[in-house]
Amino acid sequence: MIPxxxxxxxxxxxxxxxxxGRWLEVELLATEGHAEAGVVPAQxxxxxxxNAPVxxxxxVxxxxxxxxxxxxxxxxxxxxxxxxxxxxxxSWIHYGxxxxxxxxxxxxWAMRDAADLMIEAATDLLATLVRMAREHADTVMIGRTHGIHAEPTTFGAKVALWALQVDRDRARLRAARDAVAVMKLSGAVGTYSNIPPEVEAFVGDKLGLTPVPATQVVARDRHSEFLYACASIGATCELMAVELRHLQRTEVREVQEGFKPGQKGSSAMPHKRNPISAETISGLSRVLRSNLLAGLQDVALWHERDISHSSVERVILPDSSQLAYxxxxxxxxxxxxLVVMPERMQANLDASYGLVFSQPVLLSLVQSGKTRDEAYRIVQRNAMRAWDEGLDFRTLLEADDEVxxxxxxxxxxxxxxxxxxNIVFAQLDGLE
Structure with a gap:
């Protein structure tokens, strides 16, 4: 990974x-395991x-x-x-x-330790999201579907859903950690022909890794599960990053990335405060997804092994760990x-002339005795006029004889x- x-x-x-150093410890433990089994002299x-080197x-x-x-x-x-x-x-080093x-x-061993770091980072990110969600539970803003004003929501509710997704990703990371916290010392084709199974058990116990049946290699579906967990957390982070990028657009300007003293947003335009962190996160998530595809292609190997996976893993496993973290x-x-702008959120909500209440009006008219189609046509007729002519939606409805x-x-x-x-926020309890 580049610095x-x-x-x-x-x-x-x-x-x-x-x-x-990990290789060396595996070799030394295997020698000691052989000594326990009476194969290698204890001395x-x-x-x-x-005498092992540092x-x-x-x-290196x-x-x-x-x-x-x-x-x-x-x-x-x-x-x-x-x-x-x-x-x-x-001469007893690498015996069997x-x-x-x-x-x-x-x-x-390395993937397990990398997973531990990522789980810690996910927990820290989750705590930040839960805090922000509760802080902005009542910060009203417009909800958008297809990029168009839909109905009111709160910024806290938006962030709460992000928190719940990060919690699911944390569960995926934990599952992936369990999947890769394994080992094998069973020889050239996994038959223990030249190494007693008790040596494998001895080394696994010392390293905290679980021995598993294998060919010459540990099955690569485990590694692809690890890469999926990395790609998934990248996708979740991109979900948040894309939303924050949209909310920072000049025409929207409901949030803004922090800007430290001395920072420059553009080499040419001094006024610029660009969403550089969110854009970086979006970009790196693409690499994580690409690495997952390569990892899935590593699952199918010839017979008891080939090395087509090896060169790929030297790149994608460290890089995906680094990037997800x-x-x-x-x-x-x-x-x-992040700078959150509640006044701007309220102004944007108000900018569509009250049209964000069209569905409650529709349902109220149905309750008052209109058929759904009749109510829909009444609401739509007034809504289109409000939008086209820049008029207040409620005022138009009040002047409509059918309302x-x-x-x-x-x-x-x-x-x-x-x-x-409150149903959404109740789900945050105990997540941190």
Whole structure:
């Protein structure tokens, strides 16, 4: 991932020293598991642990240099580790294992840790949304369908629905974490032909990963589930970002991203305050969705394995983790600094001459004895005139001989329109 969208927390999960450190720990634990099983001399396993190299940049460089010869990263890694430990104890490193035993176990370990970070970020984002929803529970604004004024709602209700969706995404992240918190040390085709199952169980217990039946590799539907959780949270963040972008348009101007001292919105136009965070989130969500497609294509491998998935995963798993985490953090910062403009929301609601109450008027006329079609034609006729001529909708209705004016007070009562929103806000209880 390019530094612009990287975070220190997620970098610490996917960096090369950490990755090779995970490989090293899998190898050392497997040697110790073999010692527990009576296959490897206990003293040899202790020497492997004591003489194991530190996984730092120098260690990474040695592996990269060795790979120029082996043209195989795990083989190069094993060579460097065995050289550091020295014979004869070092010869027990990688005993009975195949490359995917080490690589897949370490990769699942990394995905589990990445999922933990994303779950934490989703929880923080959710807390911000719940707070904002309650703060603006009574901030009235126009609801729009097809981009057109529909009926009144509140900004808090809009945000509450976002919060509920983030909570569902958090559940998806938790499920994905469970799906990838697995491991396998079962050999070249998953038959335990050269490694006792108790060694796999020993390593899994030490790492907090669950051993699962496998071919040479852990089944990639687990990885695609992880990528779906990342793509889903990206889609949810984009849902919010797109709405905030629309609400920031000059003609609407109901909210505004924060603007810090010294910030410049445009290199050419000094007046500009662009929705840059929301637009960035929208863009990055596209990458997350694209990575999901690549992950789904990795599920089908030849026979007990090929490596068509490997090159793809080196890119998409770290990048999707980074981007999902980044967009949640970026969105939280956007929301924490968001300027909400209640007066502008009220003005926009009033700008359509009271047409937002057309449905309550329709229903009131039906209640007064009109057929639905009759009521619809009366309301539509007056609504079209109000819009075309810029006239007050209620005034036109009051002058219409076919309208019983006694029903209009209730139909135009804003409090009645919003009286049941408590059902939405009740769903927020306990979410944080």
């Amino acid at each position: 612009r969208y990287s975070t220190p927390e997620m970098d610490a999960v996917w960096s090369d020293p950490v990755r090779f 040899a396993a202790a020497i492997c642990r004591a 996984s730092d940049e120098a260690f 460089q040695k592996i990269h240099e060795r790979e120029q010869i082996t043209d195989h990263d795990v083989a190069a890694f094993v060579d460097v580790v065995q050289d550091a430990i020295n014979d004869p104890a070092g 294992l195949t490359s995917s035993d080490v690589g897949d176990t370490a990769l699942c 980044y967009v949640m953090r970026r969105l939280k910062r956007l929301l924490d600094g 019983d004016n006694s029903v209009l007070d209730d139909a135009f009562d804003l409090r009645r329109s919003l009286s049941n929103l």
